[in-house]
Amino acid sequence: MRSLHHFPPWRPARGLPAALLCLGALVASVAAAQGGVQVPTVAAQVQSVGSGFELDGVIEPVKQSIISAQAGGRIGSMLVKAGDKVKAGQLLATIDDREALTGVERSQAQVAQAQAELRNAQSQFDRTRDLQSKGFVSAAALDTADSQLKSAKAGRDQAGAGAKQSALAQGFTRVSAPFDGWVLQAQAEAGDLAVPGKPLLTIYAPEPLRVVVQVPVSRSAAARSAGVIEVAVPGASGGLQWVRPASLSSMPTADPVSQTIEWRLELSPEAGRALLPGQQVRVRFASGQQERMVLPQAAILRRGELTAVYVVSGTQFVLKAIRLGADQGQAGVAVLAGLTAGDRVALDPVKAGLAGAQPAAAQ
Template structure:
């Protein structure tokens, strides 16, 4: 019992020390909370930046062909599928050759008949010439024999041409690749009836590739031969790189419906490692320099669809929504709307959003 009473002063001392420690911590936190947060700011100024714009482009192969049937018949087999790589001359599909085979046999028979008629006409011509030399027949008979010989020769030539045409038609039943490349897609199935001109499949060469941009006429006229054009392509490590096309061409006419002009930008061979036909990419057109309002990238605050900055005011910072333009790298973002020249924007929007945050004077050190 005496031990309990002897320990009581120690317990009371511990409780007092604990309350003193808590009170000291509260006083420190209160003092920290009352101290204003100072945030560095930067002035919105005009800078000479590259004037231009960006547009979406589509990757296309420079060499692409739609392989079509050149003879009529039922499609018997399709030897390839989308994604297959083929070599020049490789068999792609076969068409039923029953009709063309009959045509070949018919043309061969016509050639044999024409050759027989030619031999007969030649023999008759030789006999008539001998008889004319001996004076047994008239010159009119010789003229008739000569006309028959020439007619037989023309019939032979016509039959030979028909045989070659039948041979070509027979060859058209075997559809082969005109160049080395990849099968992009097939437009026909086994059993379909193929007619001359019927698309069977699409073949493209993996290199070179090009970016195609449909540009409005009003913007296209602003591009000069000195304008810089760059295409954004993904790198092997996932980064985005801006490269220049090896060749730029502008189509001479505009589309009458969309009022756009097609630009074709051929890409370096290395771009084929990370691009595929049909992929969408960004294309940047630069046309000289212009004075634009620019803010540092560190001042931009993005929250979902909101793009804003904290602007220094008389009593702290005010959040303002802005509309940004092109990203000019180290120079910052171009400001299209929401700010005026000489506005002071916070370079740390997170701290600027704290209660009581104040702009840091020029040359001062943030606490």
Template sequence: MPDHRPRHPDPLRRRLAALALVLAPALAAAAAADAPGPEVPVVKAAGQAVAVGFEFDGVIEPVKQSTVSAQASGRVIQLAVTAGDRVRAGQLLATIDDRESQAGLQRSQAQVAQAEAELRNAQANERRTRELQSKGFVSKAALDTAEAGLKSAQAAREQAVAGQRQSALAQGFTRVTAPYDGWVRETLAQAGDLAVPGKPLLTVYAPQPLRAVVHVPMSRGAAARAAGQVEVRLPGGNGQAAWIKPVQREVLPVADAVAQTVEWRLELPPAAAGQLAPGQQVRVRFSGSEAVRMLVPASAILRRGELTAVYVASAEGAFVLKAVRLGADHGAAGVEIVAGLRPEDRVAIDPVRAGLAGARAGTR
């Protein structure tokens, strides 16, 4: 007869299954530990000859910038642009109430018409008087009076025409237009504000050329003038800075009486100006003689809050994190290491991969 009693798993098999579940994480960790880590290229922290000097903060300014002001009195009826708008030369920016100037223009036009009528009358009178005087019917004094009246009428007409031109010019001042192609930097008035001659309405600037403006202390003025090279640091797209040379520099001949600084204006090349915006802060470096400094690539520096460090390969090939103190940034040449490294230390180019478990030093 068949055996219908329930079958129970073997106790030994149950123990083996439980032990496998317990040992699985440890075995996986051991397998991961035995797996080879990534190879990270390294470079030697060797001294290089670089130009040394001093740096100051500067600000980007447009070379061509204008504050457009009102030239007529009246209420601002319309402000046709806002900050950030692009404008063309002659484009309407704002309109001022022109009812008073329009009335003045009409009045001057009427004065011109009256002066022309009086001039025609004086011309006709002068011709008649000349004909009568030639026939002896009037005296020479009468002719002199007619000629004087003609000259007076001509002067009155010229005065009326000049008044008409002045009224037309004043009428044109009620329409504020852009002086050149550019961008609106800021608006200084709104519709409904009272405009008077000289009141700023908005600021317009040309996008190029741009310049870096830096204020150099008087104590460094002689050293700045003696510097063999002046460079402006531009932000790079990959997080690395680029140093460029200005195409033109200008030093103002006066010093600020309060700050005791001298203003330097460094015009930038058009290609570099396209990466900047007015008001942006940059660094300006005045370089003199060369000196040997320990440099590492900018990509090798690990920044975490207040910590700046690099991964250094040990003799066995593993990486050790070392805190360093940074100096000047020399662009493509690298970043200066003031303290924390020894000559011939091998530094990881990619600190993120160097921090992975099992990472080993490779070759560049």
């Protein structure tokens, strides 16, 4: 008879049940994490907030000068560069002064000649006066000598004025700083040709600073009627704080191209200490109070041009696009459209976007 082979009963490999249990636990934990995320919410409430609008402004130095050449010639040396700190009276650049120096020498020679002619005229006048007193010459001869003396004095004064003018022109070949500050820009280099009126350097004083903001003509009335005008500057803790300008003014005319009116808000030294010229800041024109829906900044999702929040719908979250208004500081940011009073909004939009996320129970 053909013998039958008996096979041992099947048994799982050693260690396999434990691996399956671990995998199942991992899958269960992931599913629980995705389906059981509890996201806290906040109710959208209407609050009384300050009305107004915000605009971008630019920091500018109040004291800024464009140093131009006052004499013509080749720039011999440029002793500073952009970013250098300078003191009032410090030499910044020199211009070839050979022509000016020649003018100074010519003027000095003319002064010497005029003084010699004056001495000769004075001696002639004295001799003629003595002779006229003794009756040897006429009174007309004395008058002639007197006229020559006065002409010699005028010639001396004219030569002296010319010498001063030549010395002044020679001094224009040495460009110095008008005040303490920083070099903002260098518009010329050594070897360039300098002509009167050509800009060489731009210098500014670090204090005081001001904010220049362009207000649209359509909002000029609202800006003038604003009860509070504030500027957002870096605070001591690293965030932003709103401060009021020390003084403000607006230009009496509008720009014909941009249709804006320039406002200048001068900052106190304390407010402008952490700011730099060219830096952008926010300017807020606030007037009165109005009812606005306000949400915390943390609840708002910003992705490119999308501004939205997750709103509770049943037991899930639905993404809704919103339009924001002015920043209300610690109170949050105003919502102009997209929500209704009472809507519950997720405080963590990242977690609310996970699959299966649910609103946490109200405390």
